[in-house]
Amino acid sequence: MGNTTIFKPAKHGVLLISPLLKAFKECFPPGVVNILFGRGRKICPPIMKTGFVDVLALIGHSSSAVALQDQHPNKNRLRLVLGLEAKNPAIILPDADLDLTIQECISGSLSYNGQRCTALKFxxxxxxxQMNLTLSLQRLLII
Structure with missing residues (x-):
């Protein structure tokens, strides 16, 4: 079948990935992108134990990656990529609506006191x- 992907979204905000799922469906043949919903601690270990996983990309903490890596029968052959340690970026493009972007960045970083693993960190x-964004953020965050 070639290269395939298993995508396990976070438990919060699953409805927000609908446009992404639609894009996957439109851009890739059936079976290339596979989406699994559920608790990662329950559904991921059986998949890792098969040994069919060649690359693991994880946004979460390295302890989670190590736990998954330990499930793999050939963990020395498993490549780990995208180890962001829950340091989730906001990538702001030049055509972004800066007012909306700033509000979303503040909300994404400070909701739940920033304690969610999905919170924006940078x-x-x-x-x-850079200058417009920095000044606007400073104005809104000064109490």
Missing amino acids: CMCMNLL
């Missing part, structure tokens, strides 16, 4: 946006 933008 913003990445083009140099030409």
Whole structure:
């Protein structure tokens, strides 16, 4: 079948990935992108134990990646990529609505006091946006 992907979304905000799932369906042949819903601790170990997983990309903590890696029968052959340690980026493009983007970045980083693993931890933008973005964020965050 070639390269396939198993995508296990986070338990919160699953409805927000609907546009992404639609794009997957439109862009890839059936069976290339497979979506699994449920608790990762329950559904991921049996998949890892098969040994058919070649690459593991994880946004969560390294302890989670190590726990999954330990389930793999050939863990020395398993490549780990995208180990962000729950340091989730906001990637801001030049055509973004900056007012909306700033509100969403604040909400995404400070909701639940920033204690969610899915909270935004840093913003990445083009140099030409940096000053406007920084000043706008400062204005809104000063109490």
